[in-house]
Amino acid sequence: xxxxxxxxxxxxxxxxxxxxxxxxxxxxxxxxxxxxxxxxxxxxxxxxxxxxxxxxxxxxxxxxxxxxxxxxxxxxxxxxxxxxxxxxxxxxxxxxxxxxxxxxxxxxxxxxxxxxxxxxxxxxxxxxxxxxxxxxxxxxxxxxxxxxxxxxxxxxxxxxxxxxxxxxxxxxxxxxxxxxxxxxxxxxxxxxxxxxxxxxxxxxxxxxxxxxxxxxxxxxxxxxxxxxxxxxxxxxxxxxxxxxxxxxxxxxxxxxxxxxxxxxxxxxxxxxxxxxxxxxxxxxxxxxxxxxxxxxxxxxxxxxx
Numbered sequence: 001x002x003x004x005x006x007x008x009x010x011x012x013x014x015x016x017x018x019x020x021x022x023x024x025x026x027x028x029x030x031x032x033x034x035x036x037x038x039x040x041x042x043x044x045x046x047x048x049x050x051x052x053x054x055x056x057x058x059x060x061x062x063x064x065x066x067x068x069x070x071x072x073x074x075x076x077x078x079x080x081x082x083x084x085x086x087x088x089x090x091x092x093x094x095x096x097x098x099x100x101x102x103x104x105x106x107x108x109x110x111x112x113x114x115x116x117x118x119x120x121x122x123x124x125x126x127x128x129x130x131x132x133x134x135x136x137x138x139x140x141x142x143x144x145x146x147x148x149x150x151x152x153x154x155x156x157x158x159x160x161x162x163x164x165x166x167x168x169x170x171x172x173x174x175x176x177x178x179x180x181x182x183x184x185x186x187x188x189x190x191x192x193x194x195x196x197x198x199x200x201x202x203x204x205x206x207x208x209x210x211x212x213x214x215x216x217x218x219x220x221x222x223x224x225x226x227x228x229x230x231x232x233x234x235x236x237x238x239x240x241x242x243x244x245x246x247x248x249x250x251x252x253x254x255x256x257x258x259x260x261x262x263x264x265x266x267x268x269x270x271x272x273x274x275x276x277x278x279x280x281x282x283x284x285x286x287x288x289x290x291x292x293x294x295x296x297x298x299x300x301x302x303x304x305x
Contacts, residue, residue, distance in 0.1 A: 011048045011250070022047045022054075029058045034065050041184055049221035049248070064219055071161075077107055078165045088112065088162045090294050092285050093126035093274065094133075096174045099287070101294050111155040112162075118143040118150065120194075121295025124171060126274035126283070131179035132225045133171045133186045134270060136279070140194035140231065141297045148204035153211060160212060164220050185225035187269060189279065193231040200239040213246050221248075226269065227255045230262040230279065 009018050023043045027035050038061070046064070050056035068074060079085040081096040086108050090101045104113050120141025125134050147156070167186060175183040199205070229236070236257070244252050258265060263280025275281025276292035285292040290300045 009052060011051070019044060022052050025054045026057050026061070029054060030061065034061065037065060041182060045184070045222040048250075049217075060218070060221075067219060073161065073165065076162050076165050078162060078169050080170050088159070088166050089116075090121075090123040090290070091125075092123055092288065092292060094124070094171065094174055095178075096170060099285070101289060109158075111151070112159055115147070115151055115155065115159050117296050118146045119295075120297050121290070121293045123293040124167070125276065125285075125292055126270075127175060127178075128187045128225075128270045128274070130225075131175050131183055133167065133175055133183075134189065134274065135167075135186050136189045136191065136276065136293050138191045138193070138293060138295055138298075140192045140199075141295050142199070143297055144199045144205045145202055148202075148208055153208060156208060156212065157215065160215075161219075164216075164223075168220075168223075185223055187225050188227040189266070190227065190229045191231055191279065192229060192233065192236060195231075195233065195236070197235050200235060206239075206242070209243070210246050213243075217248055217251065222250075224251065224254060228262065228266060228269075229255065229257045230260075230266070232257050232259055 009022075014022075023040050026043050026047055030038075043061070046057045046061040047054075050060055077085045079087050079097060084107075086105050087097060087100045087102060091097055092099050102108070102112065102116050120138035120143075122135070122137040125136050128134055168184075171186075172184050229240075232240075240257060244255075247255075256265065266275055266280055270281065272280075272282045274283060276283050276285075278292070283292055288294070294300060
């Protein structure tokens with residue numbers, strides 16, 4: 001398809017014929033090796049990422065395929081129901097993987113534990129009303145200035161990639177099975193409670209964020225259903241003007257910036273029993289150390305709340 005044809009296609013709700021045609025057009029310009037490697041779902045993500053422009057989508061997917069081969073992404077130790085690899089980050093409320101926190105172990109790299117010490121707390125926490133997995137990150141509790149000072153870009157990328165592979169290989173398939181249809185996008189909640197102007201304006205950390213967002217959009221496009229930024233202070237407006245310049249317009253359209261009055265909006269998307277109490281829901285996950293979203297920086301990672 002070309003840009004003229006694209007105008008008639010709702011990329012979020014294409015007809016079967018529109019989607020099939022776009023996938024066939026892109027497969028026609030790919031090598032047998034790439035075609036064999038890619039599912040139709042993979043092909044469609046890249047079609048959408050480049051607005052059904054076959055030439056641009058083809059170039060993008062070829063770059064993605066070569067990166068995966070060069071970086072041995074398929075060989076990463078990703079936790080799945082049929083292996084004993086540890087979870088890369090805390091998880092709550094899934095059937096294929098038991099509730100767990102990230103803890104030190106033989107198959108957990110020291111760089112993962114090191115980064116986790118500086119992260120404010122995050123978790124894949126159950127599902128929304130449409131069966132998308134929900135990922136929560138307490139950005140406001142990050143030790144943001146320590147991350148670029150103590151960690152390399154390579155360590156951050158490796159940590160992030162294994163998390164992306166985990167959701168793609170383990171969480172999305174489970175959600176798809178439960179929903180009875182393909183689920184390939186997640187709902188993200190970034191909680192900015194506790195963030196300061198110094199954190200928002202720290203250039204080394206912002207540069208790391210920019211690089212990570214660029215890689216995400218290149219290698220993991222169309223994996224986000226919606227993102228909610230909650231407890232966003234007024235000073236976040238300035239940072240958002242900078243950050244949105246690094247994002248694709250389709251990504252920007254799915255980001256909702258909310259202040260402190262956010263619970264109603266979240267509850268329209270997520271059942272109360274699946275939303276942590278600190279975000280306006282009723283879930284506490286009191287059976288787990290750290291509750292719903294454990295945080296090393298809040299000193300509740302090991303001890304029960």
